[in-house]
Amino acid sequence: MADPEPSAVSLPQVLDQEIKCLSKQEKSLLGSVAAIKTLASILQGCYGPYGRLKFLVTSQGKTVCTGYAATILGALELEHPAAQLLREAAQTQAENSGDGTTFVVLLAGALLEQAEVMVRAGLPHSRVREAYAMATNEALKILPTLVVCSLDSLEDPTWALRSAVYTHSLSHPEYLAKLVTQACHDSRDPDGSFNPERLAVCSLPGASLGDSSLIPGLAVYGAPCGKITVVLGGAKVALYSCPFGPASPHTPAAAHLTCPEDLINYKKGEEMMASMLVTQLAAKGINVVVVWGQINEISLLHADQHGIMVVQAKSKQQVVQLSHVMGITMLPFLMPPLVAGQCLKVYTKEMALGLAVIFEWDCLLAPAFTVILRGSTAEGLKGAEQAVHHAISAYAQLSQDPRLLPGAGATELALAKKLSELGSQLEGANGPGILAFARALRSLPVILAENAGMQGADVLAQLQAHHQAGNTVMGVGDEGTINVTQEGVFDPFIVKTRGLRVAADVVLELVTVDDILIAKKSGEYIHPKDRNSESDNLKQHPTSLNNN
Numbered sequence: 376m377a378d379p380e381p382s383a384v385s386l387p388q389v390l391d392q393e394i395k396c397l398s399k400q401e402k403s404l405l406g407s408v409a410a411i412k413t414l415a416s417i418l419q420g421c422y423g424p425y426g427r428l429k430f431l432v433t434s435q436g437k438t439v440c441t442g443y444a445a446t447i448l449g450a451l452e453l454e455h456p457a458a459q460l461l462r463e464a465a466q467t468q469a470e471n472s473g474d475g476t477t478f479v480v481l482l483a484g485a486l487l488e489q490a491e492v493m494v495r496a497g498l499p500h501s502r503v504r505e506a507y508a509m510a511t512n513e514a515l516k517i518l519p520t521l522v523v524c525s526l527d528s529l530e531d532p533t534w535a536l537r538s539a540v541y542t543h544s545l546s547h548p549e550y551l552a553k554l555v556t557q558a559c560h561d562s563r564d565p566d567g568s569f570n571p572e573r574l575a576v577c578s579l580p581g582a583s584l585g586d587s588s589l590i591p592g593l594a595v596y597g598a599p600c601g602k603i604t605v606v607l608g609g610a611k612v613a614l615y616s617c618p619f620g621p622a623s624p625h626t627p628a629a630a631h632l633t634c635p636e637d638l639i640n641y642k643k644g645e646e647m648m649a650s651m652l653v654t655q656l657a658a659k660g661i662n663v664v665v666v667w668g669q670i671n672e673i674s675l676l677h678a679d680q681h682g683i684m685v686v687q688a689k690s691k692q693q694v695v696q697l698s699h700v701m702g703i704t705m706l707p708f709l710m711p712p713l714v715a716g717q718c719l720k721v722y723t724k725e726m727a728l729g730l731a732v733i734f735e736w737d738c739l740l741a742p743a744f745t746v747i748l749r750g751s752t753a754e755g756l757k758g759a760e761q762a763v764h765h766a767i768s769a770y771a772q773l774s775q776d777p778r779l780l781p782g783a784g785a786t787e788l789a790l791a792k793k794l795s796e797l798g799s800q801l802e803g804a805n806g807p808g809i810l811a812f813a814r815a816l817r818s819l820p821v822i823l824a825e826n827a828g829m830q831g832a833d834v835l836a837q838l839q840a841h842h843q844a845g846n847t848v849m850g851v852g853d854e855g856t857i858n859v860t861q862e863g864v865f866d867p868f869i870v871k872t873r874g875l876r877v878a879a880d881v882v883l884e885l886v887t888v889d890d891i892l893i894a895k896k897s898g899e900y901i902h903p904k905d906r907n908s909e910s911d912n913l914k915q916h917p918t919s920l921n922n923n
Contacts, residue, residue, distance in 0.1 A: 407885045408487045410455035414462070415484030417451070418444050422477045422819075425827040425853070428754075440754050443761050444476040445469040457885055464881045468874055474768055474867075475874035481822060482878040485815035490886055493811060498804055504886045506808020510794060511879040513809070517793050518872055519778075521786055523848060523860055526777035532556055534863045535779060536766045547584045551759065555766040558589050558744045569774040572699050575745040576763050577726045578756040582749040587759070592718065592735030593700055593743040596689045599732065600670045603684040605722045610684075612663045612716035612734070613656065614698050614705040619664065619678075619685055620671025621648040621709075649674040652709050657681040659711040663721050665732075667691045667705075674709075684721060686732050697734065700743040769867055778868035781859040783850025784820030784838070786871060791816040792842050823851040 420427045421442045428442040431450055441447065448462045461483055469476045490503050526532055537552045562573040577594045653674055656664065664678070665686045678685050688694045698705045701716030718734045725731075736742065746763055750756040773779075780786045791813040798809030820838060821831035837856050841849035850859040859865065 407455070407457035407888065408491045410453075410458040411461055411480075411484045411487050411885075414451075414453070414458050415481050418447065418477050418480050419822055420826060421447070422481060423823040423826050423851075425823075426477075427826070441757065444480070448476065448480075457888075460884070461881050464877050468877050472768065472772060472867075472870045472873050474765060474772075475870050478819070478871075478874045479878045479881075481819060482815060482875070483881050485818045486812065486878065486882040487885065489811035489815050490882065493807060498807070500886055502804035503808060504883055506805045507812060507879065507883055507886065509805050510798075510809040510812035511876070511883075513794060513797060514790050514812070514875060515872065517790055518780070518786075518868070518875070521780055521789050521847065522778045522868060523781050523865070524779050526773050526779065532559075532770060532773060535773060535865055536769055537863055540762045540766050547587075548762075550585055551587070551762055552766065554587060554589060554746060555763055555770065558746050559767065559770040561589075561591075561741070562744050569771055571767055571771050572696055573743040574767055575693075575696070575743065576748065576760055576767075577731055577745055578748045578750065578760055579724070579726050580750065580753070580756065582751070584748065584750050584755065584759055586749040588747050588749075590733065590735060590745050590747060591738045591741030591743075592733050592745055593697055594724070594726070594731045594733050594745045594747075595665065595686070595693045595697055596726070596729055596731050597665070597686050597693075598730045599723060600685045600687050601675050601679045601683075603679060603682060605720075606662050606684050607720045607722075610663045610718050610721045610734070611660045612665065612697075612701060612703070612718065612721075613661045613712045614694055614701075614703060614716070615664065615666045615709060616668065616691065616694070616705050616707055617666070617709060618668040618671060619666045619687075619709060620669075620674040621652065646673055650677050653677040653681055653683065655711045656683060659715065661711070661715055665694055665697065667694050686721075689729070702742075769870075772867040772869050776867070776869040779865040780868050780871050781848045781850060782864040782866040783852065783857065783859050783862075784823050785848055785850035785859050786866060787816045787819045788838055788842050788850075789847040792839075792847075820851050827851065827853055829855070 417429075421429070421444055426442050428440050429447065431439045431441055431447060433439065433450055434452075439446070439450075445466060448465055451462070453459050453462060461480060464483075465476045465479045468479050486507065490507070493503050494500065526535055533549075533552045533556045536555055537548060540548045540551045540555070558574055559569060563569050575594050649671060654677070656678075662682060663684045663686065665688055667688050667690075670685060670687055675685055694705055697716075701718070703712060703714055703716040706712060718736050720735050721732060722735070723730055723732055733745070748756055748759045748763065750759060781789070794809050794813040794816070798806045798813065800806075801809065817835065821835050824834035825831045834851060834855065838849055838851070841856060846858075848858055848860045849856050850864060851857070852862070857864070
């Protein structure tokens with residue numbers, strides 16, 4: 376007679392007994408799987424062009440509506456080490472490739488879920504790791520054979536960037552793709568190489584996204600501090616990472632004043648120093664100064680007298696970007712530069728994040744460009760800005776490796792098909808491991824279909840039928856299956872390869888973890904009576920960690 380199924384009341388006790396029967400390594404894996412699955416479930420709804428947005432409440436209490444996986448991961452407070460490890464890997468993927476963040480998290484979650492099934496079935500962790508490592512190597516060998524086209528150096532890449540834009544912006548994707556293509560093409564170096572630092576993206580509320588434009592210049596968030604707000608007819612620029620005024624000593628110092636005359640002389644000396652510094656700048660022809668630091672009022676007054684525009688930047692990173700574009704050095708002290716940066720004109724413009732200073736060149740000689748995005752809503756501008764950054768990253772990746780893979784889940788299904796054929800032919804533990812890797816890959820098109828509002832199982836069945844018939848370019852569309860080559864939906868080869876390798880590396884590391892050790896906080900007080908008991912426990916349990 377079969378054992379009766381446990382009731383809802385006795386289920387916790389049954390599960391607790393099952394967990395007690397597991398080894399320490401199995402318990403560690405189950406904890407990692409639960410943490411990774413929770414993280415994957417958070418980002419699952421953001422995957423693909425029909426991914427949904429989420430209201431993200433930051434630690435400062437600010438509410439942000441976003442569907443960008445890198446932003447969500449950066450704001451989450453994660454405690455489990457496995458989730459933290461996966462977040463670091465996904466953020467590395469975003470920094471290096473600009474895309475594939477959600478892909479890494481979802482694939483790692485699916486692989487760990489399949490690993491849990493194999494471990495519960497009695498397969499040792501070492502064999503699971505060996506099988507997954509073999510499957511990863513085979514997948515990386517198969518990927519080059521799935522390349523459908525390669526972008527020629529003289530070819531218009533708009534069609535290749537369209538899918539990157541469409542992932543983040545449902546409004547005017549064709550126009551944005553053409554705008555990014557023009558910006559990337561115009562900002563290339565004379566030798567044909569592409570540097571993303573020569574491009575900036577700014578949002579300007581009002582009008583519609585179709586009114587976005589490209590200006591031959593660079594926008595730096597900041598504001599002019601004096602009376603000079605516009606420089607026309609040629610600007611000579613100096614950049615500083617120090618306060619605009621006389622240098623202040625870092626050592627503690629105090630001025631000893633014994634009479635009113637000493638105070639007057641002290642003020643006169645400060646004014647003379649400020650006047651001398653500004654006069655030296657004016658003698659070099661400097662008429663625009665960008666400062667990342669405080670502004671001295673006396674120095675600013677002298678700058679107005681010499682017709683020098685003083686800009687206080689909000690971001691040091693943008694000042695560094697401006698120094699790269701102009702080919703000049705950002706100086707740590709207020710002194711005349713050996714070489715001044717040059718541009719056609721400098722003026723201010725109100726943007727979504729505040730006032731910005733535009734450094735503009737002649738269109739034919741501009742070393743940098745800024746994409747000015749227009750929109751009626753703040754959320755629409757955020758989505759468009761993410762779409763443009765995504766497209767710029769895709770262009771940079773295509774500049775390194777112009778090969779393209781079929782998108783919309785077609786590559787994952789083609790990989791799963793070839794791995795399944797390989798796994799069914801192998802004997803031993805490697806066969807089931809490779810088949811599990813293939814099942815994990817098939818879960819990604821299902822998520823794409825579900826986010827598009829379709830039944831994932833039905834769409835997967837249709838796609839598998841196409842792929843079994845040899846149509847390996849069939850992927851998930853908005854109303855069923857589509858031919859990705861005809862629709863122009865592609866994934867950069869280098870992004871997909873890096874994402875697959877990063878997800879597999881995380882899983883291979885987590886599968887071999889057998890315990891989680893938590894060190895004591897630094898500086899934690901231990902009572903003398905507790906030290907003897909701790910030493911006894913350490914003798915009985917040598918694996919415990921004591922970090923004073």
